[in-house]
Amino acid sequence: MPTTPVAAGPATPARPAVFHGWRIVAVFAVTQTIGYGTLYYAFAVLLHPIARDLGTSPTTVTGALTTAVLTWAAMAVPVGRWLDRHGGRAVLTLGALGGATLLVAWSRVHAVWQLYAVFAGLGVTMAMALYEPATAVIVSWFDPARRPRALLTMVVVAGFASTVFMPLTGLLEDRLGWRTTLLVLAALYAAVAVPLHALVVRRPPARPSAGPPATPAQRRRLVRTALRDSRFWCLAVAFVAHGAAMSTMTVHLVGFLVSRGHPATFAATVAGLLGLLSVTGRLVLTAAQRRVRLHRIVAAVFAVQATAALSMPLLAGSRTGAVLTVTAFGLGFGIASLATPPVARRAVRHHRLRRHRRRPGHPGHARQGGRPARRGRPAGPHRWLHPGADRRGRRQPDRRGRHPHPRHGATAGPPSRLTAADGTPARPTSPPARRPG
Numbered sequence: 154m155p156t157t158p159v160a161a162g163p164a165t166p167a168r169p170a171v172f173h174g175w176r177i178v179a180v181f182a183v184t185q186t187i188g189y190g191t192l193y194y195a196f197a198v199l200l201h202p203i204a205r206d207l208g209t210s211p212t213t214v215t216g217a218l219t220t221a222v223l224t225w226a227a228m229a230v231p232v233g234r235w236l237d238r239h240g241g242r243a244v245l246t247l248g249a250l251g252g253a254t255l256l257v258a259w260s261r262v263h264a265v266w267q268l269y270a271v272f273a274g275l276g277v278t279m280a281m282a283l284y285e286p287a288t289a290v291i292v293s294w295f296d297p298a299r300r301p302r303a304l305l306t307m308v309v310v311a312g313f314a315s316t317v318f319m320p321l322t323g324l325l326e327d328r329l330g331w332r333t334t335l336l337v338l339a340a341l342y343a344a345v346a347v348p349l350h351a352l353v354v355r356r357p358p359a360r361p362s363a364g365p366p367a368t369p370a371q372r373r374r375l376v377r378t379a380l381r382d383s384r385f386w387c388l389a390v391a392f393v394a395h396g397a398a399m400s401t402m403t404v405h406l407v408g409f410l411v412s413r414g415h416p417a418t419f420a421a422t423v424a425g426l427l428g429l430l431s432v433t434g435r436l437v438l439t440a441a442q443r444r445v446r447l448h449r450i451v452a453a454v455f456a457v458q459a460t461a462a463l464s465m466p467l468l469a470g471s472r473t474g475a476v477l478t479v480t481a482f483g484l485g486f487g488i489a490s491l492a493t494p495p496v497a498r499r500a501v502r503h504h505r506l507r508r509h510r511r512r513p514g515h516p517g518h519a520r521q522g523g524r525p526a527r528r529g530r531p532a533g534p535h536r537w538l539h540p541g542a543d544r545r546g547r548r549q550p551d552r553r554g555r556h557p558h559p560r561h562g563a564t565a566g567p568p569s570r571l572t573a574a575d576g577t578p579a580r581p582t583s584p585p586a587r588r589p590g
Contacts, residue, residue, distance in 0.1 A: 173355075174294035178303050180353045181287045182310035184249065184346040188283055189311060190318025191338040192252050192275060197404050197424070198322040202331040209265055215404060217265075217272040222400060224276025232280045233289070240356035241290040248281025249350055253343035260335035282346070284308075294357045305439055309432050315403070316428030323421060395455060398462065399486060403427070406479070413469050423479050430483030438488050451492045454485040 196218055204211045235244055255274045262268045280286075288304065295303045318338075325334040379385045406427075410420035434454070441450050461481035468474030 174291070174303065174357070176353055177294060178291060178306050180349045181291065181307045184245075184282075184349055185284065185287055185307060185311035186314045186317065187342050187345055188249070188252065189314035190321075191256060191342045192279055192283070194315045194318050194403065195322045195335075195338060197407060198319055198421075199326060199331045199334070200404065201408070202326060203268070206331070207263070207265060207268070211408065213265060214268065217268045218400070218404060220269050221272040221276035221279065222396075224273050225279045228277050228280035229285060232286060236286055236289045240293075240354075241286050242350065242354040242356075244281050245286055245290070245350040245354055246347060248278045248283075248286070249342065249346035252278035252282055253339045253347070256335050256339035256342065260332040260339070282350075284311075290354060301439065305435065309435055312432040312435060313428050315431075316425050319421065319425050319428075391455065395458075395485075398458065402462075402482060402486075409465075410469065410475060413475070415472065415475065419472065423475060426476075426479060427483045427486050430480060431486035434484040434486060434488050437484070438492065447492060451488065454488055458482050458485045 200211055200214055204214045207214070232244060252275065255271055255278060259268070259271045259275075262271060287307065291303050291307065292300060322334060322338070325337055329337070403424075406424045407417070407420045410423060411417055415423075438447075438450060438454075458481070461478045465475075465478040465482070468478050
């Protein structure tokens with residue numbers, strides 16, 4: 154029985170699949186906000202209640218946070234090596250789980266040495282679960298064109314960590330006490346960060362255009378190159394000093410404003426503005442770097458922050474002066490997380506390019522009369538083209554026993570033998586035969 158074909162309707166266009174890297178960015182925007190709020194910013198609110206309960210001074214309790222920050226810095230290198238070899242899922246998941254566990258341990262301390270031991274462990278978990286490993290994962294997923302937008306999305310959302318968690322921690326501490334507050338924060342962090350890191354974070358797919366992974370010898374060579382560059386040490390000193398200033402301001406701003414005669418509610422409100430100001434500073438940095446070089450913006454912001462910090466003891470006695478100085482300082486509060494990777498990458502790239510141009514065999518090296526040419530040894534694999542030199546680049550005497558003048562180096566030979574039409578060194582197919590003496 155013949156059948157009548159049914160006309161097919163218009164095909165429904167398939168919805169484009171969401172790039173998984175953006176899911177990872179969304180996860181990090183949430184987990185970094187909670188992580189910084191519970192592991193870092195809660196300390197400033199709980200500082201004085203913990204000191205009263207343990208019967209010690211706030212200075213002694215603050216030393217525990219210093220221990221955590223130093224441990225955080227010491228763990229950066231081993232955590233970075235793990236990320237290069239195994240990806241970020243395991244280290245981020247274990248870091249979140251360890252952070253929640255240590256928040257519970259923090260709520261059970263009854264001596265100063267116990268507090269210091271807990272914060273040494275918190276430093277390890279901070280290195281495993283906060284900005285640095287999250288940034289490394291995002292960089293591995295996104296190409297250079299989309300990478301700034303992805304990083305900006307994460308740090309802008311996470312910039313509200315202090316704005317959300319400092320008032321929340323203060324409210325919980327006022328109603329529940331600092332020990333129960335830490336248990337609530339631990340449960341929140343574990344319930345959100347651990348499953349999200351375990352289920353969403355994974356290694357990016359292999360890119361066809363990507364080259365072979367760097368060998369350990371290449372990594373060591375890159376590290377030695379950076380350590381020999383003065384730019385690296387200048388950047389290291391600048392960003393370490395900036396991080397120390399940020400930590401000091403975060404921990405002691407509320408107590409400092411109270412000591413200047415301001416009410417505790419006003420001091421907490423002004424301290425909570427640091428989160429909003431950090432977001433504003435990051436947005437301004439992203440917009441300004443399209444017209445001004447990034448390192449100049451960072452230098453200007455650091456100068457403004459230094460001026461605000463120096464003038465704060467003089468102006469913070471009034472509410473207007475306190476707001477102005479905190480605002481000027483807070484605008485640079487979050488730029489380090491955005492500026493450190495590109496500034497460091499450009500400095501290392503500039504150093505490698507400079508070394509490459511000085512390398513024997515580079516066209517600029519020969520044309521500028523590099524060191525091998527002044528010593529009579531031509532540059533690179535074309536040294537046997539040097540007039541009057543053998544294959545090893547050694548000058549040979551002519552028939553009268555005279556050596557060529559040192560200035561007759563790789564730049565002084567016949568152009569047809571030394572250079573191509575565009576001025577670059579030519580590569581002949583076979584070496585010229587030596588003339589019999």
